[in-house]
Amino acid sequence: MPEAIWISFAFAVGLLVKAVRLPPLVGYLAAGFILSALTAYPGLNFSAEPTAVLGHIAHLGVLLMLFTVGLKLNFKSIISPEVIGGSLLHFVITCAVFAPGLYFFLDITPYVALMLAVALSFSSTVLAAKVLENKRELRAFHGRVAIGILVMQDLVALVVMSLAAGKTPSEWALIVFGLPLLRPFLFKLLDASGHDELLVLLGMLLALVLGGLGFEAIGLSSELGALLFGAVLANHPRSQELAKSLWSIKEVFLVGFFLQIGIGGLPGLDAIVFALAASLILPLKGILFFFLMIMFHLRARSSFLTSLSLTNYSEFGLIVASIALPEWLVPLAISVSLSFVISAPLNRMAHGIYERYASRLERFETNKHHPDEQPLSLGTTKVLILGMGRTGSAAYDKLIENEPSLVGLDSDPNKIIQHSEAGRNVMFADVEDSTFWSHLQMPQVHSVLLTTPNIESKLIATRMLRKIGFTGRIVAHTMYQDEADRIREAGADNAYLSMDETGIALASHIIETSTS
Known part of the structure; x- marks a missing residue:
């Protein structure tokens, strides 16, 4: 039974690759190559040839991935000069440079050279999103810029795929322009689906049936259909819940996509x-992104972190190649895998690398800075709260009763808008940015509360506060005793355990009720 063999090899090799802290999809591709080698070896009676089932699973994985990309299409986050301009300029420059070089060195047709350049121009949404999520930087300024650029690249890839497929739409294709009219009905369906299996089935219905088969029936790309149905739901409050519910299914189906590439044939010497060669020119991709971000007035730190997140090749390039250049799928797959091997560890060390070379990189900054990165002056503020999630908001509402000179800081612009509408004084800031701290003016602040969600940001903020000479009180909360000890060692006056404080607060309510 080939399916059992695929699953066993994919899990075993994926687990080995994960153990060395590389993305498991590198292992899935390697598993495919191993299966292909075992099948081709004449001395073994072994067969794991690709079948229609594997091809179908691979296609479903692509459609689900595009649907979840559509669910994340927040047009407010991508309609900005650095996102639109940076992504399109990088795409045009990369194609203009790579295409002639590939044509000259590989002796291929201009069309093939252009399609290869297009495939290599994209960066990996999967890798960047996972790296940023693991570091809790998806909502940081550089994280939002990187994700916005990746979404723009995904849209460009979809246009290329549609053109390369060469399908002629039927007269029924015009009904696509009426999709926005379905939004109220789809919103009601999403609300009625609850939080369990019906939510997952709704996502698969929209992505695979209406978006996939439906668009194919009217002569349009099934990939385009999946993306558009996701985009229709993007503004619903539960769109991200739907994306999370489909995450595991999408990932499992995408395993089939990478296995199919590997099983399809062993890489030759040319591949x-x-x-x-593609790995050797990979740094040029990151350097180009860095200077484009600098051109759009981002600071060196944000430009560096954004460009490092995008310094890799994309699984979307493989999807484009599967349609436009199937004979180049294996060489491109190996290129993507090697770029992940290079990019993953560099991104884990990104902040340390920047701190080491900050003085050199800051020389390239322009005099004008992006509005989201302007230095802050806190004026007469007496108390500062870093991180305005649920804990920070609760602390703010309690403190404002006695201390009107109160300011909250957060790196999520959407939260800042919500807090402003609620009447709270909240400003944008990335507390992990050393440049922010070096420019911060806080002459009257006497107390700082650390309520950011992750331990690293608390440690960085504490160290930077003491480094710039702050002698006031620093208080934090955390879930674990070892983290509390680390925060105190970094310079905080105290770090309280969240669950202990919750228990004390609940007990105090009982005491107050019984004594009143």
Whole structure:
């Protein structure tokens, strides 16, 4: 039974790759190559040839991935000069440079050279999103810029895929323009689906049936259909819950996509040489992103972190190649895998690398800075809260009763808008940015509350506050005793355990009720 063999090899090799802190999809591709080698070896009676089932699973994975991309299409986050301008300029420059070079060195047709350049121009949404999420930086300024650029690249890839497929739409294709009219009905369906299996089934219905088969029936790309149905639901409050509910299914189906590439054939010497050459020119991709971000007035730190997140090749490039250049799928797959091997560890060390070379990189900054990155002056503020989630908001509402000179800081612009509408004084700031702290003016602040969600931001904020000479009180909360000890060692006056404080607060309510 080939399915059992695929699953076993994919899990075993994926687990080995994960153990060395690389993305598991590198292991899935390697598993496919191993299966292909075992099948081709004449001395073994072994067969794991790709079947229609595997191809179908791979296609479903692509459709679900595009649907979840559509669910994240927040047009407010991508309609900005650095996102639109940076992504499109990078795409045009990369194609203009890579295409002639590939045509000259590989002796291929201009069309093939252009399609290869297009495939190599994209960056990995999967890798960047996972790295940023693991570091809790998806909502940080550089994280939002990187995700916005990736969404723009995904849209460009979809246009290329539709053109490369060469499908002629039927007269019924015009009904696509009426999709926004379905939004109220789809919103009601999403509300009625609850939080369990019906939510997952709704996502699969929209992505695979209406978006996939429906668009194919009217002569349009099934990939386009999946993306558009996701985009229709993007503004619903539960769109991200739907995306999370489909995450595991999408990931499992995408395993089939990478396995299919590997099982399809062993890489020859030419494919390996191509992948190594692509790895050598990978730094040029990041350097171009860095200077484009600088051109749009981002600071060196944000430009560096954004560009490092995008310094890799994309699984979307493989999807484009599967339609436009199937004969180049294996060389491109190896290129993507090698770029992940290079990019993943660099992104884990991103902040340390920047701190080491900050003085050199800051020389390239322009005099004008992006509005989201302007230095702050806190004026007469007496108390500062870093991180305005549920804990920070509760602390703010309690403190404002006795201390009107109160300011909250957060790196999520959407939260800042919500807090402003609620009457809270909240400003934008990335507390992990050393440049922010070096420019911060806080002459009258006497107390700081650390309520950011992750331990690293608390540690960085504490160290930077003491480094700039703050002698006031620093108080934090955390879930674990070892983290509390680390925060105190970094310079905080105290770090309280959240669950202990919750228990004390609940007990105090009982005491107050019984004595009143």
